[in-house]
Amino acid sequence: NAGVMQNPRHLVRRRGQEARLRCSPVKGHSHVYWYRQLPEEGLKFMVYLQKENIIDESGMPKERFSAEFPKEGPSILRIQQVVRGDSAAYFCASSRDRGTGDNSPLHFGNGTRLTVT
Amino acid sequence: SQQGEEDPQALSIQEGENATMNCSYKTSINNLQWYRQNSGRGLVHLILIRSNEREKHSGRLRVTLDTSKKSSSLLITASRAADTASYFCATERKSSYKLIFGSGTRLLVRP
Numbered sequence: 001n002a003g004v005m006q007n008p009r010h011l012v013r014r015r016g017q018e019a020r021l022r023c024s025p026v027k028g029h030s031h032v033y034w035y036r037q038l039p040e041e042g043l044k045f046m047v048y049l050q051k052e053n054i055i056d057e058s059g060m061p062k063e064r065f066s067a068e069f070p071k072e073g074p075s076i077l078r079i080q081q082v083v084r085g086d087s088a089a090y091f092c093a094s095s096r097d098r099g100t101g102d103n104s105p106l107h108f109g110n111g112t113r114l115t116v117t
Numbered sequence: 118s119q120q121g122e123e124d125p126q127a128l129s130i131q132e133g134e135n136a137t138m139n140c141s142y143k144t145s146i147n148n149l150q151w152y153r154q155n156s157g158r159g160l161v162h163l164i165l166i167r168s169n170e171r172e173k174h175s176g177r178l179r180v181t182l183d184t185s186k187k188s189s190s191l192l193i194t195a196s197r198a199a200d201t202a203s204y205f206c207a208t209e210r211k212s213s214y215k216l217i218f219g220s221g222t223r224l225l226v227r228p
Contacts, residue, residue: 042205042218110159
């Protein structure tokens with residue numbers, strides 16, 4: 001059983017380039033969450049998506065960042081015109097369709113470490 | 118703002134000793150979860166405690182939850198060098214599925 005798969009594991013981009021981070025959820029999971037982690041800090045929520053829908057993007061910067069989870073294929077976190085401050089580890093998590101009061105934990109990938117030079 | 122805050126930020130103990138980490142949060146929650154992260158790796162789910170539970174055990178882990186004080190503790194008994202990692206609490210609010218993480222406790226277990 002494959003867990004959450006993220007690729008690439010490491011990504012180096014120069015300032016101004018675009019970064020595309022991919023996340024394949026656990027098979028059968030229809031919910032995806034993206035988090036960002038700066039060195040020595042906890043994870044900060046960015047966006048929550050279901051298939052073809054953005055449910056909560058309250059943690060996403062207003063500019064340059066976008067996320068999608070298409071009907072087919074992985075979820076993509078896209079960062080346009082990257083700056084040095086975007087350097088961080090980006091984690092994806094997935095879950096099944098959860099009802100009210102569902103206490104099943106999220107499954108996390110190993111992250112993509114983005115370095116902007 | 119972050120929901121959970123942990124203390125201590127860093128903890129160094131001798132192998133065999135117990136390690137206690139604390140987490141405080143601000144709003145009503147559905148559940149509280151503890152995760153472990155080894156350096157450079159993803160998060161591993163350790164234990165989940167629901168808002169109507171007060172204590173939970175899993176192997177050498179013991180978690181308590183005090184909703185009146187909005188706090189939780191994670192106890193690792195008989196620590197091992199392999200327990201060296203960062204430990205994060207995360208809260209799930211009622212009617213929201215996203216997890217809010219604390220800043221973590223970095224645990225070092227000296228052999």
